[in-house]
Amino acid sequence: MSEESKEVIVELRNVRKEYPTGWGGTILALDNVSFEVYRGEIFGLVGPNGSGKTTTLKLILGLIFPTAGEVKVFGSTPYDIQVKNRIGFLPDGPYFYDFLNADELLDFYGRLFGYSKSERKEKTEELLELVGMKQFRKMPLRNYSKGMMQRIGLAQALINDPELLLLDEPTTGIDPIGAHDIKQLMLKLRDQGKTIFLCSHLLADVQMICDRVVILNLGRVIRKGTIKELLEPTAVTEILASEVNDEALQRIAAIGATTTKTDSNILIRLKEHEKTPDVIDVIRSFGGHVISVSQVTETLEDVFIKAVRESGMPETT
């Protein structure tokens, strides 16, 4: 499906956000940020600390107001109550009323959506089962671990069966099995037609489950596209060969490949994939042996670090 034919769920147009610093000064948090999130995709927003991820999320939730530009959610302003009926939100390191237990917390959020008592009870059962918290339902939240809090946070975000789910670091503090379950849940929700907006520092997770990604740095969009669009330009053909003499190496270099000696073998990297047969021919014609041929791409983390370095910023995540 082309981007034109997809339904836009979240849209940021030339958004600028400045925070007052006192004494009349301001600090720029977002500068001319534009992107769209389409229905039914998992959209990843990544960036170093202070890049503007949380500010972007708060703008989409209507917790703060843009200094310039436009933010639209379901074609309306984020302050619209009808919009809020259709979204779910899990904050980073979620905090809830710690005097409540899981049952009471989900009941409270269910009430805010106007669900009847039986609906709330049904949803509470279903969600506690989903996030694996049934056995802790009567424990006060103040006794919860970070991971348990994260799970119950996810349950409250899903209470209204939202069309758009905004998740800020959903797997932080969760054990590997729990994190795997949450990732599977995100994929399942996407398959059900939900849209997921994911902010995460875990770039391997983002690469694994996101359809499209925006990389922010110091309030600016420095890369955006599908995972394929971001990683494909980094693809190279790697040829591992043995018994390659110096003359062959010169010929291979002339084709445009780079070579690296590894113990008794030679690793040849080639950006222009169509020249792979030429390189193989050279190796064989000089008596060498081709051990393996593979195509490798960089990871999202590599792309992220490069992009951040190119824009001259620190890359701490």
Add this chain to the structure above:
Amino acid sequence: MRSGLVIAMNTFQEAIRRKFFWVVFLFALVAIASANLFSGIAPGEEKVFVFDFGLGSITLFGMLIVVFLGATMIPSEVERRTIFTILSKPVKRWQFLLGKFLGLSLTTLVTVAAMGILLIAVHAYVAKGFDANVCKAVILSFFQLLIVGAIALAASTRGSLAFNIVFAVLIYFVGSQSSSLLTLAEPEKHIVGERAQHLETVSWKVYAFRGVLKTIYWFVPHLDNFDVRQAVVTEGVVPWQTLVNCILYGLLYCLIVLLVAILLFQDQEF
């Protein structure tokens, strides 16, 4: 409005699960219950002492509860980031604030009602009969606390915890002296006789000062109108008209404070 009521109930539930609330509340009950024990220091005036001491306790401890809860209400929501998930649900900002106020009001009502019933009982025991004036005085105390709570909540939409507490307590003290402010601002209406002749010869600085006092008088709640202890002692009765006027004034003042708070809260960023 549904969301506002849900938040109100949650606020009430949270308030009554705080240790601070129970410490102050139980201390107040003990103070009121023991009023009779101390009444011996005013022989022949036991009834007046119990009334005075009991009502003073309701005001003092009620004030502690209402100022602390009101002043911490919004800052603690922001600090704990609970406000993020609430405002991302279908809850308008004014509903959230109204819910917080209603929750605070319900907490105040329950607290004052419990303390008031105890005071009425102790007073009835000492006076050997029920006195409707005590009941009226307790009702007026509730509305006095409601105003202070609304002010503390309004301050908490923008201010830090320390500022909110100081501001609410300051308004309470100034409001409790509002008639004195008016006397200072308009001496010609209150001072008669020989001393009045000196009033015409004052400088512009004094006029400016009186203007400031008068402005403050118009803005601060006239809380001294709610304190009927003196009236009960001197006149022996709290007129129904006073009760109705004070209640209407209290509700109107709370409404205005809430509207200001909503305006302050509407474009607040979190």
